[in-house]
Amino acid sequence: MTKVIRWGIIGCGDVTEVKSGPAYQQTKGFSISAVMRRNPEKVADYAKRHKIPKYYTNADDLINDAEVDAVYIATPPDSHKLYALKVAEARKICCIEKPMAPSYNDCVLITKAFADKKLPLFVAYYRRTLPRFLKVKEWIDKGLIGEPNHISWVFSKPANATDLSGAYNWRTDAKIAPGGYFDDLASHGLDFFNYILGNITAANGIAINKYKFYSAKDNITASWLHPNGVVGSGTWCFGSKEAQDEVTIYGSKGRIEFSIFQLKPFQLITDSHTEINEIAHPKHIQHYHVEAMRDQLSDLGMHPCNGEEGAHTAWVMDQILAD
Numbered sequence: 001m002t003k004v005i006r007w008g009i010i011g012c013g014d015v016t017e018v019k020s021g022p023a024y025q026q027t028k029g030f031s032i033s034a035v036m037r038r039n040p041e042k043v044a045d046y047a048k049r050h051k052i053p054k055y056y057t058n059a060d061d062l063i064n065d066a067e068v069d070a071v072y073i074a075t076p077p078d079s080h081k082l083y084a085l086k087v088a089e090a091r092k093i094c095c096i097e098k099p100m101a102p103s104y105n106d107c108v109l110i111t112k113a114f115a116d117k118k119l120p121l122f123v124a125y126y127r128r129t130l131p132r133f134l135k136v137k138e139w140i141d142k143g144l145i146g147e148p149n150h151i152s153w154v155f156s157k158p159a160n161a162t163d164l165s166g167a168y169n170w171r172t173d174a175k176i177a178p179g180g181y182f183d184d185l186a187s188h189g190l191d192f193f194n195y196i197l198g199n200i201t202a203a204n205g206i207a208i209n210k211y212k213f214y215s216a217k218d219n220i221t222a223s224w225l226h227p228n229g230v231v232g233s234g235t236w237c238f239g240s241k242e243a244q245d246e247v248t249i250y251g252s253k254g255r256i257e258f259s260i261f262q263l264k265p266f267q268l269i270t271d272s273h274t275e276i277n278e279i280a281h282p283k284h285i286q287h288y289h290v291e292a293m294r295d296q297l298s299d300l301g302m303h304p305c306n307g308e309e310g311a312h313t314a315w316v317m318d319q320i321l322a323d
Helices: 021-026 040-049 059-063 077-089 104-116 131-141 161-165 181-197 287-297 307-321
Strands: 005-010 030-036 054-056 070-073 093-096 121-123 148-156 202-208 219-225 231-237 244-251 254-258 266-270 274-277
Touching: 005 021, 005 059, 021 030, 021 287, 030 040, 030 059, 040 054, 054 059, 059 077, 070 077, 077 093, 077 104, 104 121, 104 307, 121 307, 131 181, 131 244, 131 254, 131 266, 131 274, 148 181, 181 231, 181 307, 202 307, 219 307
Parallel strands: 005 030, 005 070, 030 054, 070 093, 093 121, 148 231
Antiparallel strands: 148 244, 202 219, 219 231, 244 254, 254 266, 266 274
16 A cells, blocks of 8 residues: 555443554554543543554544544444544545444435445454355355354353343443343354345344343244355344354255354365364454455455445344334
8 A cells, every 4th residue: 555544443442452452553555543441530541552543532633633533433233323424524444343333224324325425434344354264155156054044043141240130231221232242242143144144134023021131132042044045044142041152054965064153163064074174363353354344445355245235234133122
């Protein structure tokens, strides 16, 4: 790249400490010039530890900083639309953390704002760029399990100490994330399924608050349809006794078994052989996602998740959670 793109981060919380922030700093052609957080002590500490020259407690100041070319929105999802529309108005590049927004309608408004101004918009569904997951796509694209017929995901996790205590957690506040942990976690898997099997064309589900630990939904089941007649099913339970994370893609010649979050080996199983994939994640898990943004902005490739893709995943989740 002939010019370094200077990023500003709105919401420098836990996700930016290791998963994403260092990836922006270590990617050639990118730098972080400013960060924003409402707490003055925490944002000053973050900037000092990560050697970032400027910090703000007001998002508007960062968005309108002349030394910020692009903005990464890493706040809770209920504020994504507010900040994204301001970034579009300032005519700057944007990346939004997943889920893109709490509703599909909000995602459409965001996507249109950037499209109208012909601005790049990315969504941080980084599994689309991780070598570990791209191996699954490769197996499918090569026809190693024949024609895919069905995909199934069973996910469960026990309630954690915060859930049991009743302490506030934005991830389980129905006003911010109606589906609770489903919004935060299941979005990763559903987006990846869109990527490897084609965008889901129909979906429905049942969602309830069974355990009453918080206001959001905690027990969800769903079915959906991909192009070419690939049927999907999923269950997510966020108060179970044991953790489980198992995805199986069934094809006419075999199956693929893997996990979305657990680091178990991925397996390709056919009548003739079994292949095991144990590719490790990079130290900073958004590394390849950030590099893919850099490549698109320098005309060296295309990032696999733009605003339209992020919005479609939100549509699928809306259909599953619909009353």
